[in-house]
C-alpha cells in the first residue's frame with residue numbers, strides 16, 4: 001500500500017502545487033488522480049517515485065518511508081508510463097521494452113524473450129518487434145510504453161495521462177486492455193488523467209483534486225456519482241450523473257419475459273398462445289435463437305413471416321454482463337420500448353419493458369448495490 005501523509009509541495013518560485021494531501025492508495029487496484037489542469041496531479045505522481053521531493057509530509061510504501069529508500073531501487077519497483085509513451089526513437093520496439101531488464105543485467109536474449117512475451121500481453125502483433133517507434137501508430141506506441149513499464153515486473157505502475165493523445169476509439173481499447181492487465185497481474189496502479197469519464201471507467205478509487213493541490217473527494221466511482229462531496233465535485237462530474245451511475249448496476253437481476261418471443265418457424269398455435277400476453281409486440285427470432293425484429297401479433301402469419309418487414313430490435317444487451325445503463329439504452333432506442341436480452345452467443349434469453357427496467361433502477365438505487373463494476 002502507498003500512503004501519502006499530509007504532503008505539501010512548494011516549488012522554489014513559491015507555487016504550492018500540492019497542499020497537505022493525504023491518501024491511502026490500496027494495493028492491487030487502480031487509483032485515479034483526476035482534476036482540472038494545474039491541480040497538482042503530475043506533481044503528486046512524481047513524488048511517489050521521487051522525481052519530485054515533497055516539501056513537507058511523508059510518502060510510504062508498505063509502511064516504509066520512501067524518502068529513506070535508495071532512489072534507484074525505488075524506481076525499479078515502479079513502472080512509469082507517460083503521455084506519447086516517451087520511447088527511445090533509435091531503438092527497436094523489442095529493445096525499447098527490454099531496456100530495464102538489460103539495465104538489471106539480463107542477457108540480451110532473455111530480455112528480448114521477456115519483451116516479446118509482454119508484446120503479446122499488451123496486444124501488440126509480434127511482427128512489430130523490429131520496427132522503430134516512428135513506424136507505429138500512437139495507440140501502438142502507448143502499448144509499447146505500458147509493456148516497457150511492466151518489463152521488470154514492478155509491483156507498482158505510475159501512469160501520467162498515458163492515453164490522452166489518442167483518439168476516443170483507440171483510447172477505449174487501451175483502457176480495456178489496462179483493465180484486463182490489471183485483472184491478470186494485480187498491479188498497484190496510480191493513474192493520472194484530467195478526464196472524469198476515464199477516471200470513472202478505470203478507477204477502483206478516484207481522488208478528485210482541486211486547483212491549489214487540495215483533495216476534494218476520495219471515493220469509489222459509484223459513490224462519487226451518487227454523493228459528490230460539494231458543488232466543485234458535482235460540477236466536475238458533469239451532466240447525467242444518475243444515468244452514468246447505472247453503469248455500476250448489473251442487468252442480471254432484471255426479470256425477463258419469455259412469452260412474447262416466437263421463432264421464425266412458429267406454428268399458428270404458438271403465435272396465438274404468445275399473443276395473449278400483456279406485451280403489445282412479439283419478438284421474432286431466427287431458428288438459431290438470434291433476434292430478427294418486432295411485430296404486432298396480428299401481423300404474424302405462421303409459415304409466412306418476412307424478416308425484412310419486422311420492426312428493428314435495436315441493439316440488444318448481454319444479460320448479466322452488461323449494466324442497467326446498457327439495458328435502459330436498449331429500451332429507449334427500441335421502437336417498441338422493450339429491450340432485447342441476449343446471451344454471450346447473441347441468442348435471445350428474454351425481453352424486458354422500459355417500465356420494468358425503471359422499477360429495477362429504483363430498487364437498485366434504494367439498495368445501493370453499486371459496488372460491483374460491470375461492463376457496458
Ligand SMILES: Nc1ncnc2c1ncn2[C@@H]1O[C@H](COP(=O)(O)OP(=O)(O)OP(=O)(O)O)[C@@H](O)[C@H]1O
Nearest residue numbers: 011013015017036037038039040041042043044194
Ligand atoms: N517545476 C515547477 N516549478 C514551478 N511550478 C511548477 C513546476 N511544476 C509544476 N508547477 C506548477 O505546479 C502546479 C501543479 O502542476 P502539475 O503539473 O502537478 O499539475 P497537473 O494537475 O498535473 O496539471 P496538467 O493536468 O495540466 O498536467 C501548476 O500550477 C504548475 O504550474
